[in-house]
Amino acid sequence: MDRGLGLTYELRHDSERAIEYYERALAITEEHGELLYRSYVLCWLATALWRHRDPARANRLLAQALRVSRTAKRPHEHEYVPTNTGVDCRGSRKCRACGRVYSRW
Secondary structure (H helix, E strand, O other): OHHHHHHHHHHOOOHHHHHHHHHHHHHHHHHHOOOHHHHHHHHHHHHHHHHOOOHHHHHHHHHHHHHHHHHHOOOOOOOEEEEOOOOOOOOEEEEOOOOOEEEOO
């Protein structure tokens, strides 16, 4: 919800309010130990700060977002090994972390 309000304020060119709501969303993710959405919120907050002419803080937050996203280990975005099912010539990908097979199509 706070992310949505942040985006709404950004679209209205009110970066101060957008930053306020992104910081609220960031606090929620930190409180619950959530990493995936935290990395996204850090990127959104960094973008708003960049627009608000605070590039130094924006760069620090983007670096933090990259560290958090690596920690989150999102198997749906990486760690795939090619598989050949024998039936489907197009192939698919298998996640090394959970073993789930994802179709390319």
